[in-house]
Amino acid sequence: MRILKSSKKIKIWFFAVSIFFVCLGVFISVVVVQSPKTYIQVKEKFVHRKIASATVESLLDENMPYDLTGFSDSELAVRTKIRIAQRAEFSVAESEDGARETLLLLPDFQIQNRDGKNVSVCEVLPFVQVVLEADGASWNGDPVRLVVASHCRAENMEGVKDVQQGKIKIFLGLEKLKNKSEVKGLTWFVREIQLYSHGNNADRLKINSYEILKIRGQDLSVKADF
Numbered sequence: 001m002r003i004l005k006s007s008k009k010i011k012i013w014f015f016a017v018s019i020f021f022v023c024l025g026v027f028i029s030v031v032v033v034q035s036p037k038t039y040i041q042v043k044e045k046f047v048h049r050k051i052a053s054a055t056v057e058s059l060l061d062e063n064m065p066y067d068l069t070g071f072s073d074s075e076l077a078v079r080t081k082i083r084i085a086q087r088a089e090f091s092v093a094e095s096e097d098g099a100r101e102t103l104l105l106l107p108d109f110q111i112q113n114r115d116g117k118n119v120s121v122c123e124v125l126p127f128v129q130v131v132l133e134a135d136g137a138s139w140n141g142d143p144v145r146l147v148v149a150s151h152c153r154a155e156n157m158e159g160v161k162d163v164q165q166g167k168i169k170i171f172l173g174l175e176k177l178k179n180k181s182e183v184k185g186l187t188w189f190v191r192e193i194q195l196y197s198h199g200n201n202a203d204r205l206k207i208n209s210y211e212i213l214k215i216r217g218q219d220l221s222v223k224a225d226f
Contacts (some may be wrong), residue, residue: 035063067110068165069118077113080121081207083109084193085215090222091169102174102222104130106193108154108166122168125195125203130170133189135221144183145191148172154193174224183224190220 064083068076087107094100106128113119127149134144154166175182187208196204214222 010112011184038074046079047093049120060136064109065211066108067118069110069112077205080111080205080216081211083107084207085212086219088190088212091112100175102172102224104172104190104222106168106170107115108164108168120154121195121205122175125197125205127196128168128170129192129196130172131174131186131192134183134224135189137183137186143209144187146172146174161165183209187221187223 001134008190059078059082062082064079064086068079068083071079084106089105090099091103091105093103109121110118111121111124112123126150130148132146132148137144148170150170152168154168156166172188174183174188190212191209193208193212194204194206197204209219
């Protein structure tokens with residue numbers, strides 16, 4: 001009886017092993033057959049990303065013009081970011097009483113509104129927000145940040161009549177900070193710039209510090225020297 005039981009166990013063991021190898025063979029065949037397809041799909045995605053990146057790289061050397069109409073939404077998003085990053089600059093305004101105030105100047109540019117009319121970007125995106133971060137300063141372990149919100153208004157600088165040279169002025173208010181003695185001499189980096197509208201169908205154009213660095217080759221910053 002023991003011999004019969006042992007033979008039955010051996011047969012069951014061989015049967016289980018054979019089923020395992022059959023399943024393993026099917027699994028291997030499926031992987032071998034599908035792997036080339038998977039590889040091709042991954043390779044195609046990589047190629048598309050590389051082409052898209054190359055397109056952006058090629059645009060970095062262009063001097064983005066005032067007129068940015070006639071582009072697709074995706075290309076327009078890239079071109080507007082490049083124009084902003086290329087031409088953004090800091091300036092200092094001085095009032096009649098001699099008070100100085102730091103401001104960020106963004107370039108105006110022309111896009112199409114919902115009706116297809118060519119207008120200043122401020123007519124489509126009437127609000128602007130800038131986020132700055134003080135280098136080397138912290139509050140309770142968090143970086144010191146300043147968020148400045150303003151209306152988007154494009155105007156020509158003094159002595160400049162060309163509308164295509166219009167600037168969007170954003171007064172940062174660094175000189176009016178209550179604890180300005182603590183931030184005096186610090187460098188402030190622009191971490192984010194947003195142009196946006198309100199409402200249910202709100203539009204938004206955002207550029208962050210990583211994109212600014214990629215386009216400009218350096219950070220957009222100003223030293224609080226007051």
